[in-house]
Amino acid sequence: MPRTVFSTSRTAEFLDRQALQSQTGQSHDRFGDVVIKELLDNALDAAESECVAPEIGLTVSSADDVARVCVSDNGPGIPAAVIERILDFTRNVSDKESLRSPTRGMQGNAFKTLLGIPYALGVTESVVIEAHGVRHEIALSTDPSSELAIRHAKTSSTRTTGTAVTVPLPADRVTAAKAAGWLRKFALVNPHARFVDHGQASGGEGAGIYEPTAPEGWRKPWPTDPTSAHHYDNAAMEKLVFAHIREHRQGGADLTVRAFTNTFTGLSGSAKAKKVAERLPQITHLSGFEEKREQVPVLLAALKEHSKPPTPSYLGKVPRDHYHHVLDQAFGVEESWFARKQLTDAAGIPWSIEVTVARTKSPGDVGFAVNYSATFGEPLARTRLAGDKISEYGALSFLTQADAAPVPANQSLRAAIVHLVCPVPQFTDKGKTTLVVPREVADACAKALTEASRVLLKDKRSKQSADRREMRAAMRELDAEAATSAEPKVTLKDAVFAVIREAIAQARGTEELSFSSHTLFYKIRPLALKLLPPGSKVTAPYVEQTLLPMWERANGPIRGLYREPRGTLHHPHDPEGTKDVRLGTREVREYQPPQWSYNKILVIEKTGLWPPVRESGIADRYDMAVITNEGYSTEACRDLLARMPAGEVQIFVLHDADPAGYNIARTLGEATARMPDHRIEVIDLGLSVDDAIAKGLEAEPDTRESALPARILPHLTPTARAWFTGKPIARKPDGKPASWRYQRVELNAFSSPELIAYIEEGLARHHATGKVIPPDSWLSVNAEGSLRHRVAAAVGAAIDAMIPKDRIIDEILEGLDTDQITAISSTDVAQLHTHRPSLSWTDAVPILVGQRLSDHADLPALARQGVINYQATERQ
Template identity: 20%
Template sequence: MRMVDSINRIICKTSKLVDYFTEDGLIKQIGLTKEYWNRVIIKEIVDNALDAIEPLNNKEVHIIQSDSSLGIYDNGNGISCEIIKSIYDFNFYVSQNRIYVTASRGKQGNGLKTIISICFLKKYRLLWHTNEGIILEGIIDAEKAKNGKICVDFKQIGTTEKKGIEICGYELHQSAYYKNYVYFYTVCNPDVTFHLDYLGIEFHNPATAECVDKSQNISLAYYDYDTFKQFITDTQDGNSTYKKFLEEYFGTRIKNKSGIKSKIKDIDFNSQEFINDFLMLKEDQQTKKYTLLKKQLIGLENVLNTSIEMEDSNSLISKSDMVIPCIVEFSVKKDTFKGDTNRKEADIECYINNSITYNNSWSIGFDGGWYKIGNKTVYARDLDDLLKDMSNFSFVFHIVSPYLKFTDAGKTRIDITSFFNELLEKLNKAIAKENRLFSSDNKRTNNRAVMRDYVTDAFNMASDNGRYAITARQIWYKMREISGIEEKKHTYADFTQEILTEWIDDNPEYEDKVNFSDRGNFFVDGSQNGLGTANVRNFINTIGTSQNIFKCYGGISSNIHIEPDFDLIYKYDKVLYIEKTGFDAIFKAEKVGEKYNMIIVSGQGFSTRAAKTLLYKFQQMGLKLYCLHDLDISGIYILDSFGTPNKKFKECINMENLGVTLEDVEKYHIEPEKVDIKQEDKKKLKNLSYEYRRFFDAGTSYRRVELNAFTTAEILEILENKLSAINNLPTINLEESLNVDHKAIRETAFMRIMAEKYREQLDKIHVPIDLSAYKGKYTVDMAKEEIPDIEERLIEKYEREIAQKLNIS
């Protein structure tokens, strides 16, 4: 390019960081020896380009290697000449993002300074393609640099349509060198399109995911106390308010949570008020601390949510409040590698915050020691030590966190000791899963046997070792995660109906912790309850707590009233189980439960453990149980299943058949429908009585009549014919059960007399009520707390007025 005379002045600085411009000094700065510096150039410039395009809906990075230069460009807004000149001041950081504690690729402010230093020491020319459309070169005086003085002469070299950095004299490598970088960056940035132009030959790696803006990952939960103070002072004018600052960076909801209304300049950052406000706001975000980090994920199969403790012994707050969220995602793949006899070590890829690492698996370190991995025990200090002997495995790791511990000044090696044991446990489970998938004969082991082996581990993981109540589905998800079982047609049903049921029988102390989802409803005392284990358990625990009396209430404050407090056996003598939900709503509308003193339980096909537990409790209380079902093969078996103990439920439940019966079909002239008969139905059909076999069997199909074939009037008539004459409710002895509260009755009688005697005088008394003091927005809880006090104050006003007007002392 032709040199163009520059009108820019020469900038000279005596730098406190002159070590940037000696080989030994720069090695200390970046933690890597000279032979790695070309890698540093590519990584730092690509990282800078990715940061620049992060908010865009279309992200592109171009890498162009010619005979004489390497150019890395992007489709972002570019960098200005003014910013470039400020970067050459080695006394200061320049990055505008350095104050944000986010899961970024770096943003420490010294990445581009490092590029300047490497180019100076390796005698490369560094050309900046600016957003003003000009190419700018900063020429450092080498002689003055030896004496600790950095003098830069800025020259304009020409014009450009590109935005990025060009390095003239950069060593020419094989195309595979650049392709590797493009591949690795594509893996950890699936929403970016990478273009490689190598000596005129073009390669394109298109984006494989929708663009995600990760630049907005600013969360109060990421900050430690001291960094948060620094963030405020670095970004805010002292005259702006603290709430305005919170709204700008963290949103309206966080702003409204804060109790501090002061201007920034008036806040005592070391006061307990500010510390408590910071901790309160941070705690408010703890439930969502991983939400923003999830934007960074690249889609690997296994995900570990963990945290890193900040290292700061001088902080004014507790160390327990200085934990930073971290997510580790990884994949484990096993292959036989039959054709690759030269492969001696595992294939390991490591990424951090959507960027590559300088030393791949050597970059991820932890406390040295002996660790069990797979079926081996190895001495390891980093992921390379740990995994390299697993030659038939491929691993990909991605660590996402706004704070990482480093073990070297150049920040090339991070320390994961604080969560390594968590990662190792999850990693071993993933390896075990892959080994099962690739057994010696490459066949899957029996699913039920695998589930039995892992159900305890799955329960412990889902419940935090029995600490929390959980759903059966939560256990199932952990089961799939650690066992490798895939959810297919019958696997979940096998797990819940057989494996988990057996496990609960063997571990009865945990039965209250495992909740099966609602599969139906039951109606008691006018309320609808979901037919799941938690609701059934809670309901059964309330039975027998009533006193079997009519309670009398009232007195000075209200009229007398009497409410019943009776056990269910005084209200109900029947229970109807119906195999379909939907009819229960009809029965509720028609008040069927009240008419027949009947509890209605509706299921979905075959009864669940929760349904049987509830029905057996009713049976023990002496209630009569009835079953209303379809007239089909399953319907007959549903009725029979109640009376047949099995692994899922060991008690016998006696149910009376309420229909649909053969007689009902004949009486109402219902035409049976024909449906395809399944293999399992053929087996069931053989075990039915001759009468049922004759009705159901239609050769290649079978007949059935569903409840839905009847009108509502016909269903109600069936119930009336079979239930109207049955009434087994116990009688109530009012002499014993009516609880007479003489004080309540006496005070109620007195209030009636007084109200009648002074009615005319009371009607004339009126006290103005001013509620303006209560103007404002109340939450429900705040209103509930305030209203009784308001009510008492209003009554006191009238008491004083009435006492005065009626001369009552």
């Protein structure tokens, strides 16, 4: 008997977690962000399609472990017929598919993914759409054959204006605070819209309402605006023509060539439509191109010939004051700077780049947007941005180098927004985040970033220069003190060492709390100044980085002293980063490496390279932990490496091809003045100058104001020495060089795939050890635990299926005086706080309930009796 050949619909992919990750371009842990962004995009587009000022509401409410994200708008409302088309999962439904215009979201399947995400995350509650007086409750699922099943119920609704969409999600996937962040980012780039956070997640009266600030007559491209023929190439025009033909074959109109011509900017008149049609005498309707596809380029040429290319000004301009206003409302702005660049690239495509940077009163963040829509990440992450003083990959790295981005490690009070507008954005990912931009656009972005951050960069460099001068002055003072030994006097070192124990006691306090090295400095300085001559200076860098380590080497570690983390240890096989360890003194002191977790550590000079390393899976493939930090490794980092069992864990380092990078590799393993007893075996993977040349990486000029570190010279090849030595460009009064111009190459010169390939080449070249496999005894114990867990899960599932726990629970509750037990008042909580002030109210309530319950009943006995009663009923 022949076998039956089965076919399976691919529509169920909208309910599969992996398939949804592919469609949205985001991992499942960010599906909450996907929902919020898509709902806000849709709401804005709906209002703009009616040419009305958008009024957008956002609510996040949680109950029963389910968070419900609701976004409402004042648009025309989604008609019931459109909802039916959305539920046809065999087709994409979009009014923007194939069009080239600076509008938000152009996937065509975004709303379908919103319907499938709840099911993929284990939520059975329906998605609710309310419009035109109808409430649509839609729930998707699959039958046992993996076929898509749709439940669509309709009831009446009080909403007659606009649309409200509510999507249920697991409570841990979205919070009111996260939603408030998205609302702020959208408010930043939409000055014509009013945004209301009904949950007030932003905090403070009115903080969740962003009023429109756009002046009268302000305009951006609307979703209903005609597009320009100059935005299309032959392939894009062919796609658009055949999209219309496809709609015609499915019951839509077959547009005439003249009618099609009228849909483009500058071609709405009949005279121009006639001239375009005359170029195609054998084709009257778009369906005619099915037989004459080669005529599509003729059509496009005629469309361009009879219309003018739009200038960048049509892309719109978000007023500088609006950016300032929204950032001020969110973070409190002390001062802000703005830059805008508008240009047409070599392909004739217009661009607009807007950058605002602010010094704030509270910690802010950096937002990114493309075409008036906030993005999941940074659009320019893979773009080299070469400014006057800074050259980095990505706007975030550029702003960080300019001290124009918030850095949690030093709590810098900064906020920024980078907004790009383009009718033909070329994205490299499904999430429509990372852009590919032409070189001239990258240069314009770098100029905008440079202008907006110039003041902060100048302030940063002035402070660095002042710190260096202060350090040099302190060193000169020490040298002068040593030179006048014939006249004994108290040196800075003597003064600090004389008062350090008293300063430690003050910093620690009577409660024996931990304290930072900077806190200790502030206790040392006034005490030391009393012992020093008038006019003496006690500087933080010298005390914290030189004298404190010197004192600890002679007297042992200072109890309670910690240094702030300046790096992170990432464990393999930890995609969520739950095991990440920040590398501060306290964290390293408490860290116990997990057994049989990794046998290699890769130290990377740049924190910004961790995302591609994580995404590549190289750490998992090699069972390799990764340490990321900026610049030189801290003592905490080197202490951690020194604790690794010798010969059991290979340690590798990856750095820039510049003097600092070579020195980073050296100091990681060798003894230094601050750590004279430190010495471990470190394998240098590069980047070396010779490797950079062999890989064809782009070198860049740089300036150094100090001689090459003598201890790296033995590690330099002749080529590297020539690169790093460079040429003197300034001299001291005595004629000796004061600064040099030299060449260097950053790791960022690699593309992400090239970087991963380079790391793997290095690991293979240096014979990286294989995977971690523990001894048989450990594997057996682990297998027994896994077996027991599986059996326990199966037993638990069987018990849950056999015993109706909810019914037994309801019967027990009916027998209790629940009103008496649960009547908890604020007075009760306050009274408990008098004895246990560390409790939160959420911890206090269960304690009070437990106390009252124990006064009323023996709960374990009631539970046992409830099960016995049920079993007796079943036997009858």
